[in-house]
Amino acid sequence: MPNIKELQAKAIAVRKELLQTIYIGGTGHTGGALSSTDLLVGLFYYKMKHDPKNPLWDERDRFLLSKGHSVEGYYTILADCGYFPKEELKTFSKFKSRLIGHPSTKVPGVEMNTGSLGHGLPVGVGMAIAFKMDNKDNKVYVLMGDGEQAEGSIWEAAMAASNYKLDNIVGIVDRNHLQISGNTEDVMKLEDFSAKWTAFGWDVQQINGNNMDEIIKAYDSVCTKNGKPHLIIANTIKGKGVSFMENVAKWHHGVPTEEQLKVALEELDCQLKELM
């Protein structure tokens, strides 16, 4: 088993960094970046095969941030892994920066341009089919939002993944129950969410997506060669880690003031101390 504590500490560090990135950039999707941080940390620091020194390494697993608006945590992690200099995070969303507000392939480590919702899973299915065609063991991980689930293309891809028995693809849904207009169940009801994916032929499990122990166990349990694609419904808290941001819809797209940033960073420091 990995050192859970180290991963938890890494997640706190990533949250601190992404908040500063958003503050300096003056824009960002704070809530969703914070809710999905633990899931990304589990992938990039534990589960996925990847090599920052060789971003196009043939044996690498593929990651697609289908909910492209949560790019701040993604960029932070890529920088921390060494795909590009951390200093560059300060250019986020600035004039002529390659770190634009949604994942861009100009940034080393990013596989596809995303941003328009409902795109990640179909592309991931294409990758997974290609790996099957070539008898390769690479895995494909696609992180989606829960509001994003209203896009029909996701369900087209869900059907195809099941049809082609793609047990090399893992869909992860950041189930934080909030989207830009409010609660997902008010905007467009998803429940019984798990049953829908199961009916589409996927192996589904639900976890606490802000609990590193559960995340690691879930990642270890997927990608079994059982002929079925895998979905992890990761129940998370939007704005996770910062008390005044947690479960508040307006932080979907919000930039902290200097004072708010200070409070947020102090809270995260406290969490780090408690952890240690």
Place this chain on the structure above:
Amino acid sequence: MEKVPNRKSFTDTLLELAKKDRNIIAVATDSRGSVTLGDFADQLPRQFVECGIAEQDAVGISAGLATCGKKPYVCAPASFLSTRSLDQIKVDVAYSHTNVKVIGISGGISYGALGMSHHSLQDIAVMRAIPGITIILPSDKFQTREMTKALVDFDGPVYVRMGRGPVESVYSDGYCPFVIGKANVLKDGKDIAIIATGETVIEAVRAAEILSKDNKNARVIDMHTIKPLDESVILQAAEECGAILTAEEHSLNGGLGEAVAHVLIQNKHVPMKILGFPDESLVSGNSKELFEYYGLNSDGIVSQAKRLLNV
């Protein structure tokens, strides 16, 4: 000479090429019949991906395949492919610069009587506005064959539009040089230049023959690539012919005609006329009837050419 649908020339050639290159993948949307991919699916099932009636998914899957070194050809009726999955073409194919060939078949008014839902008269316009995508409309079976060969070695996003029905050969001697972005001048002439694309090219050729009987010598240009557009051949035609007429199986809005006009207005002002379909839901009819009704057949082209030449 036997009339052959361009789609058939495409799929026959693709099958030949795919037998030698296992990375060539045909992606269909319950369209293997309409595209004529049946032989491909039967002979190379491991290089064939069926997506069902899901054009958005098919384009996304193709982009994913391309990122793993495959050469996907996503084939579906042009109408659905070019608009239903436009966002995927924009983001997953063009923006991400994936090596996906988007093959729209039964384009234009091939499905004449099936109505506007099945007509594809805006595909050139929308594709023109997307950066990074090449647009090709082959004119006959020979050119389609050469184009298909050229595409295998062309690394980048391409939108191809072909019709459904059999097409009379433009290149009846079988010789068809094909370079992406370089138009073919089929007939020289100094009185007027007729620039056509896709299946209107044969009508332009016939129109030039009719005009020659009136001692009007028309230059005929097969503009198979709409983007990147061969600007030099347009400017040379304007300089040497003094009048330009364009013909396309597309809306008057945003197609070949407007692309040519865009070049001319900034460089060389000459009398010009754009022939295409009006900005309205069309009357019912087969291809031949609609070409005639909307003045896109050879007689219609001749009539507009004469008007442009004041004869």
